[in-house]
Amino acid sequence: MILNNKVIVVTGGAGLLGKAFIKEILAHGGIAILTDIQTSLAQDFIDEIKVEYPDQFYAANMDITNKPSINSLIKDVSKRYGGIDCLVNNAYPKNKNYGKKIEDVSYEDFSENISTHVGGYFLTSQQFGIFFKNHKGGNIINIGSIYGTLAPRFELYKNTEMTVPVEYAAIKSSIIQLTKYFAQYFKKDNIRVNCLSPGGVLDNQPESFVRSYNSFCSKKGMLEPLDVANTLIFLLSDSSKFITGQNLIVDDGFSL
Ligand SMILES: NC(=O)c1ccc[n+]([C@@H]2O[C@H](COP(=O)([O-])OP(=O)(O)OC[C@H]3O[C@@H](n4cnc5c(N)ncnc54)[C@H](O)[C@@H]3O)[C@@H](O)[C@H]2O)c1
Known part of the structure; x- marks a missing residue:
């Protein structure tokens, strides 16, 4: 195990x-x-997992943009389990206007989406980082995206409702650099910080989109959530204990 x-x-x-x-x-x-x-968005999932793993699983509300909420979770979990080893920053905050074409994105919406997503990843990393430093170390993994390093492939999104939001490029590129900053800052405190950047994940996208997307890939194309989770396990485990400050791209070659 x-x-x-x-x-x-x-x-x-x-x-x-x-x-x-x-x-x-x-x-x-x-x-x-x-x-x-x-x-509650995942209540059925939570109920099912609770039965299967009664001692290994706990679910609680936490808002990554709210410092008291983060600190109360840290207190609750560390008391319940005697400590915390890792944080996976995976939330996807977005407001109701997120994802518009560049001409239609307002300054206010752009700023709000950057602030909740980058700001939220900053806040959790800061608060967990302080906790880890006071408790002999820890491991932070930020979920980035290929669009944190790759220019958008707009042609893939033609004739679909989807796009690569301009906020997303700004957010995910920031998260890669935030990863390096925190990794460097906490290097001597037995805390490592890495970024895992997935390519597109299958989620009922139109078939024609999936086909075009897959033509850029090696053997599979769009990934299933499990394909990304496998790499996360490596970064969470001691097998990667000498890896810090890195951005690991998992995209079946899409970004090459
Ligand atoms: N799905 C993909 O194709 C894909 C590809 C590359 C990267 N990613 C990244 O992976 C991560 C997860 O993506 P997903 O597709 O599973 O998203 P999702 O929308 O399915 O899930 C995101 C979750 O974040 C929660 N959330 C939103 N705001 C929050 C806040 N302030 N505090 C706490 N939780 C909050 C939502 O309630 C939701 O359950 C994101 O960072 C996303 O950018 C996704």
Whole structure:
């Protein structure tokens, strides 16, 4: 069991990738803490997992943009399990106007989406970082995206409702640099910080889009949440204990 009772907090745990992360952490012997702004979004999943893993699983509301909410979660979990080993920054805050074409994005919406997403990842990293420093170390993994390093491939999104939001490029590139900053800052405190940048994940996208997307890939194309979770387990485990400050891209070659 590669995760050997490590206590791992996942933000945005009620979402598409979050649920797969929780399942894999549990399957590899970790203690998984599902946090979300609204855990009720995944109530059926939570009920099912609670029965399967009564001692290894806990779910609680936590808002990554709210310092008291983060600190009360840290206090609650560390008391319950005697410590915390890892934080997975995976939440995806967005306001109701997120994802418009560049001409239609207002300054206010741009700023709000950057502030909640980058600001939220900063705030959790800061608060968990302080906790880890006072408790002999820890491990932070930020979920980035290929669009943190790659120019948008707009042609893929033609004739679909989807796009690569301009905020997303700004957010995910910031998160890669934030990762390096925190990794450097906490290098001597036994805290490592890495970024995991997935390519597109299958989620009922139009077939024609998936086909075009896949033509850029090596063998599979768009990934399933489990494909990303497998790499997360490596970064959470001691197999990667000498890796810090890195951005690991998992995209079946899409960005090459
Ligand atoms: N799905 C993809 O194709 C893909 C690809 C690359 C990277 N990513 C990244 O992976 C991460 C997860 O993506 P997803 O597709 O699973 O998203 P999702 O929308 O399915 O889930 C995100 C979760 O975050 C929660 N959340 C939103 N605001 C929050 C806040 N303030 N505090 C706490 N939780 C909050 C939501 O309630 C939701 O449950 C994101 O960072 C995303 O950018 C996703």
